Amino acid sequence: MLERLFKKPIDLKVNFIEFSKKHSAKNQSQTNEVFSEKWSKSHNQDNLDELYKFQYEWYLELYGFNSEKDLKNYLSRKKVIFDAGCGLGYKAQWFAKLAPHAIVIGMDYSEAAKIASVKYRDIKNLYFIQGDIADTGFKDSVVDYVSCDQVIMHTEDPEKTFSHLSKITSSHGEFSCYVYRKKALPRELVDDYFRKETHNFSNDQLWELSSQLTKLGKTLSELKTKIDVPDIPLLGIKGGEYDIQRFIYWNFLKCFWKEDWGEKLSDSTNFDWYSPSNAKRYSKDEFLKMVTDNNLKVIHFHEEEACYSGRFSIK
Numbered sequence: 001m002l003e004r005l006f007k008k009p010i011d012l013k014v015n016f017i018e019f020s021k022k023h024s025a026k027n028q029s030q031t032n033e034v035f036s037e038k039w040s041k042s043h044n045q046d047n048l049d050e051l052y053k054f055q056y057e058w059y060l061e062l063y064g065f066n067s068e069k070d071l072k073n074y075l076s077r078k079k080v081i082f083d084a085g086c087g088l089g090y091k092a093q094w095f096a097k098l099a100p101h102a103i104v105i106g107m108d109y110s111e112a113a114k115i116a117s118v119k120y121r122d123i124k125n126l127y128f129i130q131g132d133i134a135d136t137g138f139k140d141s142v143v144d145y146v147s148c149d150q151v152i153m154h155t156e157d158p159e160k161t162f163s164h165l166s167k168i169t170s171s172h173g174e175f176s177c178y179v180y181r182k183k184a185l186p187r188e189l190v191d192d193y194f195r196k197e198t199h200n201f202s203n204d205q206l207w208e209l210s211s212q213l214t215k216l217g218k219t220l221s222e223l224k225t226k227i228d229v230p231d232i233p234l235l236g237i238k239g240g241e242y243d244i245q246r247f248i249y250w251n252f253l254k255c256f257w258k259e260d261w262g263e264k265l266s267d268s269t270n271f272d273w274y275s276p277s278n279a280k281r282y283s284k285d286e287f288l289k290m291v292t293d294n295n296l297k298v299i300h301f302h303e304e305e306a307c308y309s310g311r312f313s314i315k
């Protein structure tokens, strides 16, 4: 069953296939390395359940499902489900449990795919592949639900990846996708500058930086101070009342801190932001252009400060 989805013969070892670990582009290789580092450090952290619970609830909101039951009902009509850029595979395993009749495949370029295959090897309808979601090896139109959550902007050429994922989506299927949203100008400039600088840092330095950003976020947030900010449209800064940590976070520097996640998970969220070389941000028009360029129809569209997301079908 799995074999017939691919253009070439596959070498399945239990529930795992290794396509390629290397990419010719320097930025994609660096991105893979830092995600491998992040996932190997964080896959057995204590409070992952908190993170997963938050992520599942957020997923429903991002892609327009009213509840987990609604998602289960939606997936009951899908035979092949693909989690493109699955990280540690917790969403792929969620889909596999909600849709036991379906084949679920998670793919990630980093070592996370291997870690996920070991962790979830008892789930019979779930497979993992280490490879590039810009070139999945799937035949055209074979996947009934492609989910690309919080990933595409980390790929070497997100527009090309988007076209590829649209192509493998079946004619009656859907493709859901999330992109980072462009933020205020000072934050965008710092982010870009920072990302170039961080390429020269070792992993230890990146973790140190992430922990310092967590501490800054925590300190600012503990001030519990609100400020009134004027509109500064030329810098893209929206006026209004802000908590001071949120104001700095959205407009100048990502210094993530979430009390109920604690320091380790906050550190890895900060690591996630500044470490990968590939992390493109989009305006709403730029995101929607990818949708129309690929002849897709919008089924659901969502926007919030951090991102745009949606569910799309073939016209």
Ligand SMILES: C[S@@+](CC[C@H](N)C(=O)[O-])C[C@H]1O[C@@H](n2cnc3c(N)ncnc32)[C@H](O)[C@@H]1O
Pocket: 031, 032, 035, 036, 084, 085, 086, 087, 088, 091, 107, 108, 109, 110, 112, 131, 132, 133, 134, 148, 149, 150, 151, 154, 155, 156, 272
């Ligand atoms: C922010 S994480 C999101 C992981 C997961 N979707 C989640 O929501 O937890 C981004 C993931 O994209 C993966 N990634 C980046 N570029 C990729 C590519 N070209 N092909 C496959 N995975 C890629 C990274 O290895 C990383 O695991």
